[in-house]
Amino acid sequence: MILILAATATGVAAVIVLTALGNGARQFVVNQFSSMGSNLVIALPGRNETTGGPPPMFGSTPRDLTLNDALALKSAAGVARLSPVVIGTGPVSRGSMSRDTPIVGTTAELQRIRDLEVAQGKFLPAGDPRRAVAVALLGHTLKQEIFGDAVAVGEWIRIQDRRFRVIGVLQEQGNSFDLDWNEIVVVPVATAQQLFNTQTIFRVLMTQREGSDLPELKQELHRIIAQRHDGEDDITILSQDSLMKTFDKVFNALTMALAAIAGVSLIVAGILIMNVMLVSVSQRTGEVGLLKALGATKRQILLLFLNEALLLSLGGAIVGLLLGITGSALVRQLYPTIPAYAPEWAIFGGVSIALSSGLLFGWLPARRAAELDPVIALMGSK
Amino acid sequence: MIELTDISRHFTMGDQTVRALDQINLTINPGEYISLMGPSGSGKSTLLNLIGLLDTASSGRYLFDRQDTTDMTDHKLAELRGRHIGFVFQSFHLIPRLSAADNVMMPMTLAGIDIAQRRERVTKLLQRFGIADRADHRPSELSGGQRQRVAIARAMVMQPSLILADEPTGNLDQRSGKEVVEQLEALNRDGITLIVVTHDDDLGQRAQRQIKLVDGQIVSDSGASEPMGIDHLLA
Numbered sequence: 001m002i003l004i005l006a007a008t009a010t011g012v013a014a015v016i017v018l019t020a021l022g023n024g025a026r027q028f029v030v031n032q033f034s035s036m037g038s039n040l041v042i043a044l045p046g047r048n049e050t051t052g053g054p055p056p057m058f059g060s061t062p063r064d065l066t067l068n069d070a071l072a073l074k075s076a077a078g079v080a081r082l083s084p085v086v087i088g089t090g091p092v093s094r095g096s097m098s099r100d101t102p103i104v105g106t107t108a109e110l111q112r113i114r115d116l117e118v119a120q121g122k123f124l125p126a127g128d129p130r131r132a133v134a135v136a137l138l139g140h141t142l143k144q145e146i147f148g149d150a151v152a153v154g155e156w157i158r159i160q161d162r163r164f165r166v167i168g169v170l171q172e173q174g175n176s177f178d179l180d181w182n183e184i185v186v187v188p189v190a191t192a193q194q195l196f197n198t199q200t201i202f203r204v205l206m207t208q209r210e211g212s213d214l215p216e217l218k219q220e221l222h223r224i225i226a227q228r229h230d231g232e233d234d235i236t237i238l239s240q241d242s243l244m245k246t247f248d249k250v251f252n253a254l255t256m257a258l259a260a261i262a263g264v265s266l267i268v269a270g271i272l273i274m275n276v277m278l279v280s281v282s283q284r285t286g287e288v289g290l291l292k293a294l295g296a297t298k299r300q301i302l303l304l305f306l307n308e309a310l311l312l313s314l315g316g317a318i319v320g321l322l323l324g325i326t327g328s329a330l331v332r333q334l335y336p337t338i339p340a341y342a343p344e345w346a347i348f349g350g351v352s353i354a355l356s357s358g359l360l361f362g363w364l365p366a367r368r369a370a371e372l373d374p375v376i377a378l379m380g381s382k
Numbered sequence: 383m384i385e386l387t388d389i390s391r392h393f394t395m396g397d398q399t400v401r402a403l404d405q406i407n408l409t410i411n412p413g414e415y416i417s418l419m420g421p422s423g424s425g426k427s428t429l430l431n432l433i434g435l436l437d438t439a440s441s442g443r444y445l446f447d448r449q450d451t452t453d454m455t456d457h458k459l460a461e462l463r464g465r466h467i468g469f470v471f472q473s474f475h476l477i478p479r480l481s482a483a484d485n486v487m488m489p490m491t492l493a494g495i496d497i498a499q500r501r502e503r504v505t506k507l508l509q510r511f512g513i514a515d516r517a518d519h520r521p522s523e524l525s526g527g528q529r530q531r532v533a534i535a536r537a538m539v540m541q542p543s544l545i546l547a548d549e550p551t552g553n554l555d556q557r558s559g560k561e562v563v564e565q566l567e568a569l570n571r572d573g574i575t576l577i578v579v580t581h582d583d584d585l586g587q588r589a590q591r592q593i594k595l596v597d598g599q600i601v602s603d604s605g606a607s608e609p610m611g612i613d614h615l616l617a
Binding site for chain 2: 286287289290291292293294295296297298299300374375378
């Protein structure tokens with residue numbers, strides 16, 4: 001009996017804790033996205049439609065997305081801020097020290113779009129983005145590697161064979177867009193294009209104006225590019241919204257999968273209930289025979305054993321529920337950033353599956369008991 | 383009240399057919415005290431089970447209280463058993479988890495009788511059989527004689543018209559056995575039909591009517607009702 005209680009309780013607790021973890025992870029990612037600003041819109045070259053997945057790896061890009069194209073997108077009514085980005089790598093050196101490092105070419109507006117904090121000096125100057133000025137900002141780690149504790153602002157560095165004046169140092173920060181922002185050099189976008197000898201913009205980051213309609217904005221961005229590319233609408237627009245939806249889907253699927261795995265343990269518990277009940281019926285054959293002699297109908301015997309199975313699984317479900325809730329609370333205590341709360345459907349579902357598996361697997365032994373021949377049953381226990 | 387006509391009970395074991403009862407004709411009137419005797423395997427327990435509606439005949443007709451039980455549903459048979467027949471077994475058959483009072487109460491619980499009436503009747507019966515002070519004890523805490531008295535109280539609780547006792551003293555010492563028999567006979571004096579299966583000649587001889595079985599057939603019946611038999615043959 002304790003075995004049945006333990007098996008059912010473990011199953012229910014597993015459903016609750018695992019779905020709480022899945023749900024917590026989803027909420028964690030959503031929170032991270034929200035902290036980035038949920039109004040981010042990204043344009044990238046290439047026509048391949050995606051719904052928030054990774055940018056297309058293959059596919060034709062018949063025309064480059066140029067700096068002028070990027071700046072033209074600013075005319076869309078729904079765009080609040082816009083910053084074209086070019087990314088490449090190149091050697092950055094000072095004196096005898098040199099290292100290859102990611103180089104990000106962008107404009108002054110990126111600071112506001114990405115909420116970049118400058119530790120020393122200032123960010124890229126506002127002004128015509130087409131002007132290739134030889135100034136650079138250094139990521140926190142890169143500055144430490146090249147300058148150590150010395151002041152970097154106002155000093156000169158080399159990127160490839162060109163000299164750049166350091167105008168600022170970024171504050172330490174996390175990864176984003178697969179880049180470690182502590183390791184990079186930021187230069188004006190036109191300068192980066194010259195360095196990498198390219199016309200193409202890697203990404204255009206935009207923020208959506210408050211109150212504007214996202215589908216309308218996307219439509220307008222496509223229209224502007226189509227107009228400039230002789231009718232070819234060859235950019236892909238990603239929004240925070242669609243990225244979030246994708247993550248949401250992924251994490252919901254993950255949570256469901258975890259719930260299903262845990263659910264299997266409830267089925268196992270059900271089989272255990274069946275085995276224990278079968279043993280119980282064979283041990284209580286005499287009792288069944290007696291009850292029949294005393295006037296019990298088949299239906300009464302069936303209900304008696306079904307009730308026992310139901311009570312056992314109910315007991316297990318209640319213990320499991322308490323364990324699951326405690327387990328989730330423990331996860332939240334240990335990892336406060338993960339809001340590990342089991343969704344209501346998982347709690348309800350876990351308990352329901354436990355009860356129905358108890359009933360389902362209790363049916364066979366109960367039926368066997370109800371069908372026992374009273375004479376044989378009474379003889380069996382003599 | 384009980385009328386068995388050409389009752390046979392066959393069991394098939396592999397390719398062999400065992401005739402446990404063969405063409406039994408028997409009429410039992412209300413209030414009779416009957417002992418069923420015979421060697422092991424003579425069919426006396428099978429006959430008791432058939433009379434008690436726990437088993438059904440392979441052929442023949444059984445009228446219980448003028449109702450033909452031949453084609454009765456399991457449900458109806460269970461109802462008749464519960465309301466009209468009390469069983470007393472050699473090995474008591476008490477439910478070990480339940481107290482003496484709850485064991486006695488069980489037939490009423492199955493019949494759906496309300497709790498107040500159940501308690502009242504159980505208390506009276508336990509007093510009558512001298513085990514009121516053992517009401518809350520489990521069977522394992524009772525002596526053999528006390529257990530059988532609980533079983534008799536249970537058999538009586540639905541106020542049946544027939545009590546079937548299968549070797550009721552078989553597991554008891556002489557003194558307890560005598561007490562149990564006296565209690566069963568007292569019930570018979572109150573008008574309840576009593577049928578006792580026994581190996582014990584002394585016990586068998588106490589009955590007003592002794593029926594002896596051998597190889598599934600009645601070989602002697604001290605109180606066979608001839609007129610009924612003749613009626614049956616003429617019918």
